[in-house]
Structure formats: structure tokens, C-alpha cells
Amino acid sequence: MTELVVDHVNFAYRETPVLTDISLKLRPNSFSLLVGPSGSGKSTLLKLLSGLYPTFSDGSLTGNLTLDNYDVHDIVPYQRVAHIGYLFQNPARQFVMKTPFEELRFSLENLQVKPEEIEQRILNALDSVGMTAFMHHDLLHLSGGEKQKVALATVLAADSEYLLLDEPFANVDPTARLQLIDVIKSYQRQGKTILITDHDWSGYADAIDDIFVMTAGRLHHALPDERQQILTKLPNQPVLHTSLPTEKKGILTLESVTLESGQRTLLSRTTRLFPKGKRILITGPNGVGKSTLLSALVKLYLYGGTITYQQENIAKRKIARHVQDVALVFQNAEQQFVAMTVREELEQAQSLSRFPEIWHNDQLTQVLTQLNLNDLRDHIVYQLSGGQQKKLQVLLMLMTGTPTLLFDEPLAGLDSVSQQHLLNIIADFTTRQHQTVIMISHQLHAVTNWFDYHLQFDNQSLNYIGGAS
Secondary structure, eight states, X not given: OOOEEEEEEEEEETTEEEEEEEEEEOOTTOXXXXXXXXXXXXXXXXXXXXXXXXXXXXXXXXXXXXXXXXXXXXXXXXXXHHHEEEEOSSGGGTOOSSSHHHHHHHHHHHXXXXXXXXXHHHHHHHHHTTOGXXXXXXXXXXXXXXXXXXXXXXXXXXXXXXXEEESTTTTSOHHHHHHHHHHHHHHHHTTOEEEEEOSOOXXXXXXXXXXXXXXXXXXXXXXXXXXXXXXXXXXXXXXXXXXXXXXXXXXXXXXXXXXXXXXXXXXXXXXXXXXTTOEEEEEOOTTSSXXXXXXXXTTSSOOEEEEEETTEEGGGSOHHHHTTTEEEEOSSGGGGOOSSBHHHHHHHHHHHOXXXXXXXXXXXXXXXXXXXXXXXXXXXXXXXXXXXXXXHHHHHHHHHTOSEEEEESTTTTOOHHHHHHHHHHHHHHHHHTTOEEEEEOSOOTTOTTTOSEEEEEETTEEEXXXXXX
């Protein structure tokens, strides 16, 4: 087994320290969990370990990162990947081909795997994550959770000795998440050494060997008491307290609406309303059609039947007018950005806001401070951590003040404290701005008492469920 060693590493981005005096040596054939607040440096450490940083960054590195006493960055990429596999936090950054099968084949060909071994490796990896049936589907048409499964399969197929997995379950439904933890555990039993970052710590108690904690760029090994605190088991399916709607009219209404994806029916003929001024949660398994539904509500996806906004058929509304009333907060935060720096994004959002009296400079500074973004105004948005990007994206969309906001997994990739801060901010400003909130989320521990209503999307149907659910 090769040894991957981090020895007194420091990393700075544009003279701003990100990691300070990091030393780490993973036990061979261990399963370790790396935890810490959003933006604390976890993803940066994994990118350094994989050899991506500092080469593909504006950062500067001191200290030593070695693989069997060879500098990680001196090893040619295809040889490095044979030893170190890395899963990006954002799977879209990882894909270059059209289908899962082609993606895995391209990856294995570049690793110079023997041609006669490639297809079986692909089938084994896709089967392990439950994506065999989708191997020839267009990646662009898969849900966020399905894309994460394919990205994980790509790393598993490479058969690297070390698996560095950055938030691999952020968009995966709770049931699939526990199944995938078992899959990764099975790879450990085959001799792999695994380091995984995750903000949801449930399900790990019986799986992991070590916990490492990152705080403000400094790393330490969790002692027994801290480990016990971290692994205090959370309910895998928390109880949500919502009621059933009694409203007779909705700000958005589905009338005999159907949704299709290729030959697959996502939503059978459904009539349903979304009450005005309420917070509505949508849950359901990966790939069931939740994101597709939100895309249909903003006229970005074809549908059957009729969708109305304020009793007006949206098919008759021009898209430029419609998106002034109904805005989609994308699952991938990077797709929402149009400027280069945080400051430029904020200035643009202020100039477009329907509530300039609310979003004055002092208010903005206060919110940015709550979100730990105030010192990042001059940072390039694409260099922010995944959690920082999410917080900025949600803030920008709140600032515009669109009457109806559709949030697609806004809590994914955030630590529990950041989730609570963001939910408090969403609740505060959507109330002050009289907005309707419709949100998809798999991160349910933070929202047990946050929503008014709960829609369950499953088996081609969309139904309100109330009480403790």
C-alpha cells in the first residue's frame, strides 16, 4: 500500500491563508470522515491531495504532499489517478461525455485500462450505485442525485487505492444515501483507503474509523469525546410538522399537468395548487421529477396540461415577463452567476432589487456577516467553496425580490449552522417581501418545523401530506 502524506502544508489564495500547518497521514485501509464548517478548507485539502491544487488555482503552497516519498505534483496525472481518485463536489465539473457509459469508458481509456477489462468495470461500478438502467441516458437529463451517483461510479471504476470524496451525497435522497455509504464501506473491505467530507453525519457511526475536523484552515484528529459528539445519531428520516392546505386558489396552479422524460412518465395527469405566501416543501426520491417540475413552472421544460400563475395561463406569458414573477434558484449555484466577483454580483442584485429600501448597504453588510461572506467581496465567485457559492446564490435571489421563489436544493453542501442561518434569512426576507417559497430539499433535519405544507412527489404523483410526516 502506498503512503499519502501531508507534512506541514500551508496554502494561501491571493495572499489570504486558507490552510495553515496541515499534517495528515491516513491509516492504510481506513474509512475517515472530514468535517468542518462551510468554507473552512475541506475541499481545498482534497484538491491538494489529488494534485489539482495549486496547479489549477491562483494559490501558493508550502510544505510537502507526497505519495511514497514522491511529490504528488511530480507524478503524471494518469499514474497519479491509479493511486488517488477524487470526486468533485459538483459532478457537472467532472463530466465530459454524453452518457454515463461513455463517461466511464472515456475515463478508463485515459487511465490505459486494458480494453477487454473496460466494459466489465463500467457495469460493476454503475451496478454498485444503482445506475445500470441509466447507463445510456443523456447526463444532461439526469437529476442532481443521479449525476452524483454516476460521478461516484466513475471514481470507483478507476480502482484507485485512495478515494477522496467531496460531499458525494449532497443531492442524494436519504434512502439512497445510506445505501451508498454501505457501497463505499464495501470498497474499504477490498483494501481501499477512503477520506470523505460530509455535513450530514448520520449513518456513519458504524462505518468510519477516524474523524478529522477542519476549523478555519486548521486540522485536528477528533478525540473520543468529540468523536462521540459528532456521531450522535440523528434520525435518518426526521419528522416534518406541516398541515394540509385549505386554500381554494393558488398563486401557481397545475391543471391536468403531465411531465415526460424521453419514454419515461414523471408525472401523470395532476391537478394541484400552490398557495400564495406560504412555504412549501417538495420531497421525493432522486430522479422522480422534482427539478423537472420546477423547470416547468418557469417555462424551461415542456409539459402537458395547463399551468397558471395568478389564474393566467403561463403558456401565454412571455418568458421575460414570467421570470419577473417566478424565479428558479438552480441546484448548481454556478449556473446562476453572471459576474466575476462577489462584489460585482452584489452590486448587480442591488441595482435590480424590487426592495431597494430593504437592501441598503448596512443591511447587506449585516446579512453577509451572518453568512460569513463579508470578507469575500473581492473573491472570484468560481473560487468560492461549494457552500459559500450556495449562500451567495440564495442571497442574490432574495435581493431581487421576485414574488415567487423556487429553490432547488439550497441547503446541499452546507453545515448545520450555515443551514440554520440561511433558513432564518430566507424566512425573514421572504416574509418582509411577501414572497411565496417552493423548495426541494433532501436536507430535512433543519426544516422539521419550517414549512407550512409538504408535497410528496413519488410514483408519478404529487400529493400534499400533513401532520407529522
